[in-house]
Amino acid sequence: MKESFNLDALLRDNIKKLVPYSSARDEFKGEASVLLDANENAFGSPYSKNYNRYPDPLQHHLKEKLYQIKGIPAEHTFLGNGSDEAIDILFRAFCEPGRDNVILVPPTYGMYEVSANINNVAYKKVNLTASYQLDLDGIAAAIDAYTKLIFICSPNNPTGNSINRHDIETILVNFDGIVVIDEAYINFSKQPSFAQALHEFPNMVVLQTLSKAWGLAALRLGMAFASKEIITVFNKIKPPYNINQATQEIVLEALSGIEQVNGWIKNIVVERDELSALLAELPQVEHVTPSDANFILVKLQEPRSLYNYLVGRGIIVRDRSKVELCEGCLRFTIGTPDENALIYQSVCEFYNNID
Incomplete structure (x- = not known):
């Protein structure tokens, strides 16, 4: 457990002084029959259902439903337009452009670096070890007085493995800035979510999403869980609706539909393990990284040629062969049983054709 944490010392001065936009729905509480405060079209929408009224800016009903599923109260929950909105807000809240920096631990999710560049915030890369775990000494050496955020993806993308929990806790306890734990793939892992430990680590932000296990990627809904104080900062910065x-x-x-989702998760894990075992038996496959996600990272011969062969058959996977520590690797998302069978068959055909 972290003994002391000064959130105010981390915030940018302009964010401390920021007076957030107060929308009509923020100012009004209760029920009303006549709404003439927000310049909406009172006649309705040219659609079978009316969407002429602005939505709840703090998504109270949605957060209450999430509380029933995850056990995390609404005041500890932020909902964003994908997790990318939460990532961007973290930079805008805590990182002074041109002065502060963040730490990334590649190979990892590429949006952290993109968001840093968009916000003109420097980033320091401390590569994962050969076993895709944190280099604690390297991270400690990289931290300076202007380091505000450390991003850790667990289970990690693109490698699929979970990061050692004790190592993450070591950083949480010893780092005076914000530790961001991206759990986009936590539903496929046996590891417990850090979101259940918010009371222990006031400097922690946990990111999750409904895009993966819940199958709602097109709706773009991400979640951030943190202390009440940090969530207040998020709500201060976000657009009103x-x-x-x-x-x-x-x-x-x-x-x-939680029962259906849980069934999908079980099926995906079974399919993941079966496809991993099949590919690992091929002589041209050098290594399949054990995965706690809904994808596998596979090191194999002729990765780029195989990638192009699959594209030619209308099968799109992710080429990670030029990413540091992922040299020679392709990343396969776990699909339906038929799709996974087609992937395996196609890989076998490719290698048979070049032998």
Whole structure:
């Protein structure tokens, strides 16, 4: 458990002074029959359902439903237009452009670096070890007085493995800045979520998403879990109506399908392990990284040629062969049983053709 943490010392001065936009729905509480405060079209929408009214800016009903599933109260929850919105807000809240820096641990999710560049924030790369774990000594050496954020993806993308929990806790306890733990793939892992330990680490932000296990990628809904104080900062910075009404309604209905989602997760894990075992038996496959995600990273011979061969057959995978520590690797998302069978068959055919 972290003994002391000064959030105010990390915030940018302009964010401390920021007076957030106060929307009509923020100012009004309760029920009303006549709404003439927000310059909406009172006649309705040219659609079978009316979307002429602005949505709930803080998504109260949605957060209450998520609380029933995850056990995390609404005041500890931020909902964003994908996890990318939460990532961007972290930079805008805590990193002074041209002065502060963040630490990334490649190979990792590429949006951290993109967001740093967009916000003109320097980043220091401390590569994972050969076994795709944190280099604690390297991270400690990289931290300076202007390091505000450390991003850790676990299970990691693109490698698929979980990061050692004790190592993450070591950073949480010893780093005075914000530690961001991206758990986009946590549903496929046996590891417990760090979101259940918010009370222990006031400097922690946990990112999750409904794009993967929940199958709602097109709706773009991401979640950030953190202390009440950090969530207050997020809500201060976000656009007033960042989650549209249609998304809120569809997600609220979809969250009732937890049994179906749990069934999908079990099937994906079984398919993942079966495809991993099949590919590992091929002589041209050098290594399949054990995965806690819904994808596998496979090191194999002629990766670029295989990639092009698959594209030619209308099969799109991710070429990671030029990423540091992922040399020679392709990343395969786990699909349906038929899709996974087609991947395996296609890989075998490719190698048979070049032998």
